[in-house]
Amino acid sequence: MRCRHCSTELTHTFIDLGSSPPSNAYITKDALQEAERWYPLKVMACDRCWLVQTEDFVKADEMFANDYAYFSSYSTSWLKHAKSYVEQVSSKFNLNSESTVVEIAANDGYLLQYVKDKKIPCYGIEPTHSTAQAAREKSIEIIEDFFGVEIASGLEKQGRQANLMVANNVLAHVPDINDFVKGFSILLKPNGVATFEFPHVLNLINNNQFDTIYHEHYSYLSLTAVRNIFEFNGLTVFNVEQIPTHGGSLRIYAQRSDLGSHKVNTNVVNLQRKEDQAGISSIDIYQGFQEKAEDIKVNFLSFLIKAKKNGLSVAGYGAAAKGNTLMNFSGVRPDLLAYVVDKSSAKQGKYMPGSRVPIVYEIQLKKDQPNYVVIFPWNIKNEVIEQLNYIKEWGGKFVIFIPSMQVI
Numbered sequence: 001m002r003c004r005h006c007s008t009e010l011t012h013t014f015i016d017l018g019s020s021p022p023s024n025a026y027i028t029k030d031a032l033q034e035a036e037r038w039y040p041l042k043v044m045a046c047d048r049c050w051l052v053q054t055e056d057f058v059k060a061d062e063m064f065a066n067d068y069a070y071f072s073s074y075s076t077s078w079l080k081h082a083k084s085y086v087e088q089v090s091s092k093f094n095l096n097s098e099s100t101v102v103e104i105a106a107n108d109g110y111l112l113q114y115v116k117d118k119k120i121p122c123y124g125i126e127p128t129h130s131t132a133q134a135a136r137e138k139s140i141e142i143i144e145d146f147f148g149v150e151i152a153s154g155l156e157k158q159g160r161q162a163n164l165m166v167a168n169n170v171l172a173h174v175p176d177i178n179d180f181v182k183g184f185s186i187l188l189k190p191n192g193v194a195t196f197e198f199p200h201v202l203n204l205i206n207n208n209q210f211d212t213i214y215h216e217h218y219s220y221l222s223l224t225a226v227r228n229i230f231e232f233n234g235l236t237v238f239n240v241e242q243i244p245t246h247g248g249s250l251r252i253y254a255q256r257s258d259l260g261s262h263k264v265n266t267n268v269v270n271l272q273r274k275e276d277q278a279g280i281s282s283i284d285i286y287q288g289f290q291e292k293a294e295d296i297k298v299n300f301l302s303f304l305i306k307a308k309k310n311g312l313s314v315a316g317y318g319a320a321a322k323g324n325t326l327m328n329f330s331g332v333r334p335d336l337l338a339y340v341v342d343k344s345s346a347k348q349g350k351y352m353p354g355s356r357v358p359i360v361y362e363i364q365l366k367k368d369q370p371n372y373v374v375i376f377p378w379n380i381k382n383e384v385i386e387q388l389n390y391i392k393e394w395g396g397k398f399v400i401f402i403p404s405m406q407v408i
Contacts, residue, residue: 001055003046004177004218005229010044014052014220014286015210015293017041020328021353023214023321028350036353041325043213043220045286049228052201052220052286054213056175072110073134074344077383081245082111082168086118093164093193095120102162102187104147105170109135116140123160125151130346148176152183161187165194169246171226172198172217178233185234190259194235196226196252202278203248205285207403210293210329211322211376212247222280223250223271230254239265246379247402297330299405304336313370314399316340317384319347319359323376326401328354337374341365362388369394378402 001010019038027036039057046053072078095101101115106124108131115122116139123141126132132142145151155161165184174180184194199212201220213220227237238260239253250271255262279285307314316323319342327337332355339358342348347359365373365388373391375384378400385398385408398408 001044003049003051004053004056004175005051005225005232006046006049008046008048010046010053012045012047012283012286013290014043014045015213015289016043017210017213017293017325017329020214020324023216023324023353025353026319026347026350026359027353027356032351032356038354039215041213041215045283047283049225050222050281051177051225051229052222054215054218056218057215072107072131075380075383077380078245079110083114085166085168086111086114089164089193089195090115090118090120095164097121099163100160100189101164101166102160103166103168105167105173106135106140106142107131109138109140109142111166111168112140113138146174148179148183149186152186156186161189161192163189163192165192167194168197169199169249171196172219172221175218177219177229181229181233181235184254185256188256190256191261192256193262194254196254197243197245197249198252199246200242200248200250201225202275202280205289207247208292208296209247209402210289210296211325211402214321214325216321221250222275223252223268224275224280226250226252227272231257234258236260236264237268238262240267240271242271293329296326296401296404300326300330300401301332301336303399303401303405304332307372308336312372313338313368314372314374315365315368315370316357316374316376317388318342318375318377318380319344319350319352320377322378322402324352324354326376327352327357332357334358338368338370339364340376341373365391370396372397372399372407374399374401 019040021036021038042055097119101122103112103124106126112122112124125143125147127146132144135142198221201222234257235254236257237254241251243249243251316337319340334357337357339360341362342359350359375381400406
């Protein structure tokens, strides 16, 4: 396989997680008798542009289908994050009724609803019908398609260029990253700004976050790699912020290379220096990650087996992609983990892909009173612990396995 950005032959394996179904391919009860499609889940590091990336086995339209089950609005902490972002950028870039905001991968309107509340014209681009329809129910205009040069060019010809383009946690989800990024340089107004948020691969490495690896994430990004990709496609990074979401993310501010007027902030220089010192442009940093993941796998299985032997019950919380990666890499089945609770009605009553662990309503926890609840979306653990704090009434405890095992 060649690098999806610079076409260099990929020879360095970052991690091999075996094989699994796409992490959001939740199974209905009627489909339990049918076979699932499993694909290799292997990640490579490019030694030229330093983009970390999955091997290509699954097409985007298969993973982001009409019944896509991830709805951003089910996380209260994510809604707070989105509202805070809108407050910040609308002030920073003087957005008003004469401006246009465009969100790529607008999902269910979790962010644009706050833009709309400020009377700032906006629209979203979202390929999955289920989430696009949810956004439309909030009276948000959605173009239901995958974003890239073709869509951007058509909108530019219609005079629908943007003062601000937002791309939260989508840059990692695109197979043709050059076509995707090039679209921003087309759809931005001359002095427009684009912001991108994505998990920082340096945190992934340092904090053993291998469960953030799944087929929907084609790329794992550093400032180094993003600057290379953006410069190639007509964008310049002029600022970067380190934010706590998803275990430690970057928020990148970019502008058109030809007409942008913002000066490069010292934040960019400082973070670039930090990555250089960590060795992000050296293959050594990408070696040894496999062993760290296997240690967590052993700890997870050992905990579940010990609990079963001792007659202790274990449930999970959060039917998230993270949990699917951890469970399928570990070979967990319902005999070791009875069920997973989730708030999303799009997931309830279905089964986790691969493991086929049932997804149930929260009331099941109160009924069964399990001894342990494993929190799979560790990035919102505080939100989950606050929500489920009542398990302590019967002596229940929370367990987290990333970056290391912790019983709370």
